Amino acid sequence: MAKSLIVIEHGPSGLKRSSLHPMTFARQVGDSYALLLLGHRLDALAPTLQSYDATSVLLADHPALAEPLADRYAAVIAEVACKESAQTVIASSSTFSKDVLPRVAALFEAPMVSDVLAVENIDGVSTYKRATHAGSMLANVRVTSDRCVLTIRPTSFAMPAPSSSLSPIEKLPVDETSLPKGMQFISREERVSDRPDLSDARVVVSGGRPLKDTETFERLVGGLADVLGGAVGATRAAVDCGMVPNDYQIGQTGKIVAPELYIGIGISGAIQHLAGIKDSRVIVAINKDPEAPIFQMATYGLVGDLHQLVPELIEALRRA
Amino acid sequence: MDFSWSDQQRELLDAVGRFGREQLNYDVIAHDRDAIFNHDAWKKCGEFGIPGLLVPADFGGLGQDALTTVGALERLGYTCKDNGLLFSINAHMWTAVIPVLSHGNESQKRKFLPGLCNGTLIGGNAMSEPNSGSDAFNLGTTAVRKGDKYILNGSKIFVTNAPIADVLVVFATVDKSRGAEGISAFLVEKGAPGFDPSHRIKKMGIRTAPMSEVFFENCEVPAENLLGKEGAGSWLFTRSMTWERGCILASAVGAMQRLLETCIRYANERKQGGHSIGKYQQVATKIVDMKMRVESARHMLYHCAWLTGQRKAVYLEAAMTKLHISDAWVKCAEDAIQIHGGYGYMIEYEVERELRDAIGSKLYSGTSEIQRNIIASLLGL
Amino acid sequence: MPLAKILVAFKSVPDPADAGMSSHDIASKFVINPFDEIAIEEALRMRERGDVAEVAGVTIGPAAVDEQIRAAMAMGVDRVIRVDDSRALDPYAISRILCSLVGREQPSFVIMGKQAVDDDSNQVGQMLAGLLDWPQATFVSKIEFLDNYSRACCTRETDSGLEVIEVSLPAVITTDLRLNEPRYVSLPGLMKARRKTIEVATCEQLGITVQPLTVILSTARPPKRPAGTRVDSIADLVARLKNDAKVL
Numbered sequence: 001m002a003k004s005l006i007v008i009e010h011g012p013s014g015l016k017r018s019s020l021h022p023m024t025f026a027r028q029v030g031d032s033y034a035l036l037l038l039g040h041r042l043d044a045l046a047p048t049l050q051s052y053d054a055t056s057v058l059l060a061d062h063p064a065l066a067e068p069l070a071d072r073y074a075a076v077i078a079e080v081a082c083k084e085s086a087q088t089v090i091a092s093s094s095t096f097s098k099d100v101l102p103r104v105a106a107l108f109e110a111p112m113v114s115d116v117l118a119v120e121n122i123d124g125v126s127t128y129k130r131a132t133h134a135g136s137m138l139a140n141v142r143v144t145s146d147r148c149v150l151t152i153r154p155t156s157f158a159m160p161a162p163s164s165s166l167s168p169i170e171k172l173p174v175d176e177t178s179l180p181k182g183m184q185f186i187s188r189e190e191r192v193s194d195r196p197d198l199s200d201a202r203v204v205v206s207g208g209r210p211l212k213d214t215e216t217f218e219r220l221v222g223g224l225a226d227v228l229g230g231a232v233g234a235t236r237a238a239v240d241c242g243m244v245p246n247d248y249q250i251g252q253t254g255k256i257v258a259p260e261l262y263i264g265i266g267i268s269g270a271i272q273h274l275a276g277i278k279d280s281r282v283i284v285a286i287n288k289d290p291e292a293p294i295f296q297m298a299t300y301g302l303v304g305d306l307h308q309l310v311p312e313l314i315e316a317l318r319r320a
Numbered sequence: 321m322d323f324s325w326s327d328q329q330r331e332l333l334d335a336v337g338r339f340g341r342e343q344l345n346y347d348v349i350a351h352d353r354d355a356i357f358n359h360d361a362w363k364k365c366g367e368f369g370i371p372g373l374l375v376p377a378d379f380g381g382l383g384q385d386a387l388t389t390v391g392a393l394e395r396l397g398y399t400c401k402d403n404g405l406l407f408s409i410n411a412h413m414w415t416a417v418i419p420v421l422s423h424g425n426e427s428q429k430r431k432f433l434p435g436l437c438n439g440t441l442i443g444g445n446a447m448s449e450p451n452s453g454s455d456a457f458n459l460g461t462t463a464v465r466k467g468d469k470y471i472l473n474g475s476k477i478f479v480t481n482a483p484i485a486d487v488l489v490v491f492a493t494v495d496k497s498r499g500a501e502g503i504s505a506f507l508v509e510k511g512a513p514g515f516d517p518s519h520r521i522k523k524m525g526i527r528t529a530p531m532s533e534v535f536f537e538n539c540e541v542p543a544e545n546l547l548g549k550e551g552a553g554s555w556l557f558t559r560s561m562t563w564e565r566g567c568i569l570a571s572a573v574g575a576m577q578r579l580l581e582t583c584i585r586y587a588n589e590r591k592q593g594g595h596s597i598g599k600y601q602q603v604a605t606k607i608v609d610m611k612m613r614v615e616s617a618r619h620m621l622y623h624c625a626w627l628t629g630q631r632k633a634v635y636l637e638a639a640m641t642k643l644h645i646s647d648a649w650v651k652c653a654e655d656a657i658q659i660h661g662g663y664g665y666m667i668e669y670e671v672e673r674e675l676r677d678a679i680g681s682k683l684y685s686g687t688s689e690i691q692r693n694i695i696a697s698l699l700g701l
Numbered sequence: 702m703p704l705a706k707i708l709v710a711f712k713s714v715p716d717p718a719d720a721g722m723s724s725h726d727i728a729s730k731f732v733i734n735p736f737d738e739i740a741i742e743e744a745l746r747m748r749e750r751g752d753v754a755e756v757a758g759v760t761i762g763p764a765a766v767d768e769q770i771r772a773a774m775a776m777g778v779d780r781v782i783r784v785d786d787s788r789a790l791d792p793y794a795i796s797r798i799l800c801s802l803v804g805r806e807q808p809s810f811v812i813m814g815k816q817a818v819d820d821d822s823n824q825v826g827q828m829l830a831g832l833l834d835w836p837q838a839t840f841v842s843k844i845e846f847l848d849n850y851s852r853a854c855c856t857r858e859t860d861s862g863l864e865v866i867e868v869s870l871p872a873v874i875t876t877d878l879r880l881n882e883p884r885y886v887s888l889p890g891l892m893k894a895r896r897k898t899i900e901v902a903t904c905e906q907l908g909i910t911v912q913p914l915t916v917i918l919s920t921a922r923p924p925k926r927p928a929g930t931r932v933d934s935i936a937d938l939v940a941r942l943k944n945d946a947k948v949l
Contacts, residue, residue, distance in 0.1 A: 339885050
């Protein structure tokens with residue numbers, strides 16, 4: 001029995017590291033936690049999860065769960081949460097958890113707080129801090145029921161430190177006949193990349209519409225990212241005009257990043273994009289418009305023509 | 321005296337503001353440089369309902385009053401930087417829509433108003449001639465009745481929308497000896513034999529509004545296209561010109577508001593001598609005076625439109641409104657350049673274009689001098 | 702057989718064009734939540750294509766939101782139900798209200814934006830689907846009907862790219878940015894909307910009682926990042942990144 005049930009995410013390249021960060025959150029509030037991994041053929045992934053002081057590592061392993069269909073996953077998660085007598089179900093913010101966890105909340109009959117940035121115990125009650133209005137406001141939120149569902153922003157909580165003790169693995173029985181059947185997985189774009197994931201890269205290089213086309217974007221933004229070993233991101237405008245795929249989008253309705261170094265190329269700094277980068281340690285902006293809003297947030301701002309400056313930067317970094 | 325908009329008016333004005341902000345925010349610099357009329361934007365304005373604001377719903381319009389209409393045009397001027405497009409729309413509304421609405425017979429109204437209201441038909445009027453500008457009724461263009469047609473001969477200049485117009489209200493004299501009493505109005509449609517609107521005029525400002533010199537060479541106009549009675553032309557012209565004077569600079573009030581906000585922003589951001597230039601009295605005073613002009617222009621605009629809605633004769637107020645707003649617009653644009661310094665002189669900053677666009681307002685719809693003459697005579701001088 | 706009715710849920714939010722300047726206290730201008738506008742647009746296109754007969758809208762709020770309701774009607778929504786409630790409701794309460802309304806209206810599916818741009822929670826659609834025990838398709842950028850309108854094929858935008866799923870109807874669909882570009886409200890549409898009626902319902906009439914279970918204790922502006930510096934060359938930038946920021 002654990003106070004919290006943490007749902008771990010995995011993909012083609014294994015466990016998603018950022019999905020482990022909720023454990024740091026749980027440790028901070030002093031709650032015991034069990035980890036839940038859903039999918040198919042999970043045996044290879046489970047052992048890694050044993051070294052994090054979880055009360056148990058629960059596996060819901062079944063072919064019917066091979067794809068993260070929200071109706072099936074939510075049904076299983078809610079059932080496990082009830083069986084564990086958990087009071088909280090937690091996951092790291094991602095499109096997976098955004099899709100599944102609210103549905104869990106409805107089945108679990110609990111309210112949900114999304115994308116928690118910090119938690120504080122005030123008078124014995126947890127108070128959660130989260131961003132609203134595209135990150136231009138911070139709200140302190142309290143839940144007035146016993147149960148709740150939470151997603152936490154992975155960049156706000158560190159990777160949990162592993163421990164030497166081993167948590168037990170428990171394989172849960174999955175009754176396929178009771179699973180909802182209204183949703184069917186058809187296909188997914190599989191793009192293989194050597195580059196790190198946007199959500200946990202140390203360096204993020206991002207580009208906007210002025211890059212004009214996919215070739216230029218790849219050459220300049222991609223080129224700069226590669227020389228720094230970083231991930232590539234983009235503004236909504238760049239995705240909208242087809243220059244880059246949707247999963248590059250950083251911002252209020254895309255991904256939130258908080259790298260050590262963020263470099264924005266040809267990005268004016270619409271508030272919706274800034275919402276996705278404001279926790280970066282160092283922000284560099286390269287733009288030809290000296291009045292671009294991003295310069296108000298940038299640690300270092302360079303005004304000029306990106307077509308000239310970026311190749312120069314790539315070259316300088318290569319030599320450094 | 322209730323100076324506030326009603327909920328319904330506010331809703332309409334907000335819709336206009338949003339439309340202008342989202343749909344009419346294209347690059348005007350290139351269009352201005354190459355004198356390109358934005359057909360797409362015109363079409364959107366037509367579908368949105370602007371040209372038909374004043375026309376009753378029966379004829380495809382929105383049945384709004386004058387005050388709501390100028391409020392909408394002001395909002396459009398605030399959100400859309402293409403003063404030329406707005407000038408085209410205004411010319412269409414005051415010089416084509418109003419005459420057809422006020423003086424057209426049932427069949428003319430049915431034929432032209434729906435298209436004029438939704439922008440599928442573009443209209444304008446042709447009054448000024450090379451030898452008669454301020455001397456408006458001294459027309460040389462003649463119209464002679466021949467069977468079931470009128471034959472028009474002569475030329476007109478400064479005809480807004482002529483190169484793209486589907487129909488123009490053309491003023492011609494059927495009897496020079498009767499002077500103003502001989503002037504009649506005709507609806508000349510595109511493609512009429514002997515009608516040549518192709519000689520484009522290159523202008524200092526509002527360059528995106530197409531304008532040309534128009535030639536009538538034995539131009540054939542069907543008799544049913546006579547607008548109003550023979551000889552009623554000068555009355556029709558005066559009537560539509562009064563509307564025009566009161567309303568044509570509504571969008572200019574919006575443009576001035578935009579200029580004011582641009583200048584305030586710039587004055588706060590631009591730093592010289594260790595602080596923002598807005599702290600210098602010489603800059604601040606210019607902006608204060610701008611604010612005064614915008615407010616007084618707005619009040620005159622609304623008051624004149626309100627009086628129109630009350631069915632009062634507004635010859636005096638319309639002339640005053642036109643005179644005041646045009647003077648204010650030019651002065652605001654000039655000061656805006658001065659406040660921006662060298663940057664105000666650069667095409668890229670779009671401030672110099674405002675002055676070029678504004679200067680025309682002291683010339684069209686009756687020059688500032690003519691407005692003063694009208695006001696003087698109405699004051700009994 | 703085309704679908705009889707779809708229900709579009711939408712919310713009034715402070716105009717994001719004012720974003721950065723608005724807070725709970727400042728009465729800013731309100732608009733239809735941009736993501737919900739996309740949902741409305743998609744529903745209207747479905748009706749125009751003949752996939753759906755009626756597009757009904759629902760929103761929860763006080764009389765002040767009638768302005769946004771008329772905007773939705775001006776776009777073309779046939780009828781709108783406003784559930785009269787002026788409390789600060791959380792997504793769970795909202796989804797329970799919508800659930801009871803769905804029970805009354807019996808639509809073939811429910812569509813709404815994926816998140817409200819004021820609250821940014823991204824929960825209501827999914828919660829509603831859970832309460833109804835309906836399939837869900839979230840962050841959708843494309844919808845196609847299959848099998849004589851018994852299923853919908855949806856493309857979803859996820860962290861790893863595009864994903865395609867099929868859901869049997871009825872279902873709850875939430876819309877992402879790139880699904881469509883909403884039409885703007887035209888003045889003729891606005892005039893037509895004035896002749897349409899807004900139906901007002903209360904939670905009592907719907908037979909439910911809800912209380913928000915999340916409470917906002919306080920709000921504040923986030924701390925501003927300290928102002929940075931302009932550099933004037935690549936060499937300068939690289940030196941600072943290396944020596945000052947120590948990030949290289």
